[in-house]
Amino acid sequence: MKSLIIIVFTSLLFVSSANSQSYIGYLVDNIEVKDSLNEKIVKKGRKGDGVLVYNLDVFEGGRYKVHHINSGKDGFILRKDVLLQKSVPYTAQSLDDIKKAILETEMKDPMLKFYNNTKGKISIKYGKENIELAPQEKLSLKMAKGKYYYKFKLPGVDPYYGVEVLEDHRLYDMEFYVGRTK
Numbered sequence: 001m002k003s004l005i006i007i008v009f010t011s012l013l014f015v016s017s018a019n020s021q022s023y024i025g026y027l028v029d030n031i032e033v034k035d036s037l038n039e040k041i042v043k044k045g046r047k048g049d050g051v052l053v054y055n056l057d058v059f060e061g062g063r064y065k066v067h068h069i070n071s072g073k074d075g076f077i078l079r080k081d082v083l084l085q086k087s088v089p090y091t092a093q094s095l096d097d098i099k100k101a102i103l104e105t106e107m108k109d110p111m112l113k114f115y116n117n118t119k120g121k122i123s124i125k126y127g128k129e130n131i132e133l134a135p136q137e138k139l140s141l142k143m144a145k146g147k148y149y150y151k152f153k154l155p156g157v158d159p160y161y162g163v164e165v166l167e168d169h170r171l172y173d174m175e176f177y178v179g180r181t182k
Contacts, residue, residue, distance in 0.1 A: 023053045025082040026171040033068050033075035042075040043068050050169030051082060069169040083171075110166035112141045115175045122176055123153040133176075152176060 026048055033043040045051070045068060052067040059065065063076040116122045116133035124131040126141075127148040133139060145166050152160040154176070166172065 022055060022088040023084045024086055024088055025051050025053055025084045027051060027077070028081055028083050031077055031081045033066065033073060033077055034063075035075055043071050043073040045077070048171040048173065050171070051077070052088065053082060053084065070167065085171075108168050109142045110145055110168065111171050112143055112166075113171065113173045114139045114141070115173075117175050117177045118154060120154050120156070125151045125153075 027045045029047050031045050032041045033045050034040060035042045050069040052069060054065045054067065057065070058079060059076060062079050064079050064082060065074070066077055066082070067074050112126070114124065114131065114133060115138045116135055119135050121135065122133045124133065127143070127146075127150070129141065129143075131139065131141070143166055145168050147163065147165050149163050150161070164172070
């Protein structure tokens with residue numbers, strides 16, 4: 001009987017330590033970060049904003065307690081509204097240490113995710129980067145923050161030009177497809 005109690009106790013310690021780990025993630029939609037469960041808005045988050053999920057404890061209404069990285073605001077968001085990217089490597093003693101560790105991680109740089117959802121090969125000029133994507137191919141690319149001019153080109157389709165200002169701690173998700181014009 002003693003060995004059974006020890007095994008259960010060890011398993012509970014493992015679960016507890018897993019939930020105390022912090023994670024970096026990205027917002028999957030434009031959402032509101034609330035101050036608590038009483039629903040006062042602290043920050044309006046944009047799709048792709050970086051957040052620190054303090055731990056995987058779920059609060060009332062299925063919410064995580066988070067730190068919105070670029071604004072420095074703490075609050076709560078629905079767990080379905082965050083894409084967990086990776087655990088934060090830290091040996092922190094306080095919340096300030098955790099926040100400092102985040103700012104020093106490789107997640108600081110903007111991340112671009114491209115998806116060619118067409119039947120043709122697509123050419124992308126993004127700043128100084130030249131990229132070619134085969135049909136249904138995905139690519140992730142880390143860039144420095146700043147202003148970038150881009151051009152997307154697919155054979156038989158007019159090229160698409162634009163400009164984007166990339167910010168730290170953000171994910172930019174781009175899916176390419178061919179649609180009809182009216």
